[in-house]
Amino acid sequence: PGQSDRRLEELSVDFPVSVVLPAGGTGERTGLTTPKQFCSLSGRPLISYTIQAFERVSWIQSVVVVVAKESMDLMADFIQRFQHRKVRVVPGGTTRHRSIWNGILALGEVEGFLPNSVRPKVVIIHDAVRPFVEEDFLIKIARAAKEHGAAGAIRPLVSTVIATTSEGFLDHSLERAKYRASEMPQGFTYDIICQAYQRSSEYDFDFGTECLHLALQYCGTSAKLIEGPPSLWKVTYKRDLAAAESIVKDALSKSTCVVTGGSAAAESFAGDLQKTTELNMEVHVVPDLNRDNSSKVLKEFNFILVSVNSFDLSALKSTLKDLEASNQAVLHPLVVIWVYLTTSDEPSCISRTTAEVKAFTDVASEAKLRNTLIYGLQLPRTQDSECWRRSVLKFAEITSALVRERSFALVGQLLQV
């Protein structure tokens, strides 16, 4: 086969794959009372991001989430609220290995499970608290597991590993180059992982840490080790939640869609915005979100809606309807910046009446209930070009901050450029 054929072959997974996601941990190390897999990132639990990472992969047929009995209802509620479709929830055991084994047994009960799902050829085991795993890496793990029986992610060691004496002194340090950290995901053929667990002792179930080790010990299967990206890291401490949130917010802040309503003044402003480097986002410009532009709605998380010389909220309301119809806000809060652009020089542009401000605030409060965050921004179109350039810069600076932060507390505020 030619080079491009081989590349295609490497990219495809043409056998059934299911996922087991043990999520029974109690999260002691985060210093939080909520187990870390259930901690909220921008209004959604961490585990929902991890589930989403698998659901968007077309060749993965199902995800079994294993949770503590007392979390079954909470998990079922998450599945419904965030509209997960490939998931089944099963109760966990007293240890990690018992939980994983419960998940694998559930995969064997083909009946009563998801429609069109069959017993998997390969099972991928992952941590609920590693939400940023990507399809290209899952392909490598799934294919290596099918070929070798078992496969696992590794990373270089970040610290020197040392052996200590029983009195707490340095005995010796290991040569870093010879060792690796074992991470997740790992993959196994269904037969190998079943056999390994069937042959495991009670001691293994209670104290063992590595599935790879069980496959080696009980099936003689030496796992293929594949170096994964740094994004595979495990959310362990409270600070890791902040790091994860920052990654999610980065991903949501890559572009914005300016809706001009067809106005020339708004289009000119959008053009100036596209030239600004201060915004740090791609800027797409459309007249509205109907018909041909509706595909924009499905890719965007940020919208700038320009209203020229009129504090009229009808265009804002109709845009909100379009966004609601798209179902975009289920997984991430949307940001809508409503720009009130005035082209006359009368000073009243800054002071709005109480009734006007209240009408805007009411629309914003209502949209917030549906995970859509509206902020207002008053922008006078000055004639002086240097003054206008500064206004566009300031607009870009404020917009970047609003889009990046996605603050619920500041929803409905009418800001000034």
Added chain:
Amino acid sequence: PGQSDRRLEELSVDFPVSVVLPAGGTGERTGLTTPKQFCSLSGRPLISYTIQAFERVSWIQSVVVVVAKESMDLMADFIQRFQHRKVRVVPGGTTRHRSIWNGILALGEVEGFLPNSVRPKVVIIHDAVRPFVEEDFLIKIARAAKEHGAAGAIRPLVSTVIATTSEGFLDHSLERAKYRASEMPQGFTYDIICQAYQRSSEYDFDFGTECLHLALQYCGTSAKLIEGPPSLWKVTYKRDLAAAESIVKDALSKSTCVVTGGSAAAESFAGDLQKTTELNMEVHVVPDLNRDNSSKVLKEFNFILVSVNSFDLSALKSTLKDLEASNQAVLHPLVVIWVYLTTSDEPSCISRTTAEVKAFTDVASEAKLRNTLIYGLQLPRTQDSECWRRSVLKFAEITSALVRERSFALVGQLLQV
């Protein structure tokens, strides 16, 4: 000695200690172009936080920062801007060990260094990218180093460590309980670390990773290993910068000082704020920042300044003068929330004149240049008690967000409750 004497003894370090901070790294792993020790957290480079962690410890006499030759000017600029007093900057070598050795040699040149500084008994070596090291742990390291010749921080392993075959398959996994990750800080008596480097080979200087290993190999000194807290972690990836920023922002958001100007309405509002759970901060109340209350200025990073029924900026301006005199804003941006509290029911409270808004914005823009972030918040004192309760909640929600985010982009905005 009694138990309290022993406790006191454990807490004290009565011998000279200096620090070497190698900061020559290039930060390839962060995915950023700036080396990570120079990356900005809330407007200040990471390394300045690390220096601050040592400067605030009374028994540490000096910190030698070792940087790449091309960063000497940048580092000198940081020292001046952030008013570091115990620091000397020296150029690094081509490897980490050569840089550390340069730093130790600089400590030996007592002449021309800091006043009152002597040759140290113990040298602490730390990473510039571990900013959250605390005094209690430094005491343990310094005392153990003096007693045993060498001491180092360790942490439990976060992942299973595995050995791989040359073909990339699992060979065996290490028993986790027997091994530890070696971290920083480490401490050595001056004599031991000098002897170890004097006996080191060129190969050690070029490829060695662990000072502890050199002390063992060349001086027969087996380091005392001490388990450190998770906060010792090393800022390595871009996501770690977000985690570090979140820790800094948490520390800056623990309390706020309400300045009432002595008004009864403002005092009543401050009392309501103290009862709100939504604020997540301690609330201290003072009439002004003069005389007896000036000590508050030196501990607070957040201020709420209440102006009753008057859009008069003079109290704001005088508070800014007090803050500037305190020099508080050198290390962290201060937040000042200027509350315009209206007790009449006339609707004009929402619409301010252009001139008023501009005067406020100008004061805020000027203060921003001195690292003080002013936001305005209009708050009508409604008669209806349920309505007022909701207003206080909303105020608390917005204030928490402003204090937590410390946004430069939103400075000078006049928000509505």
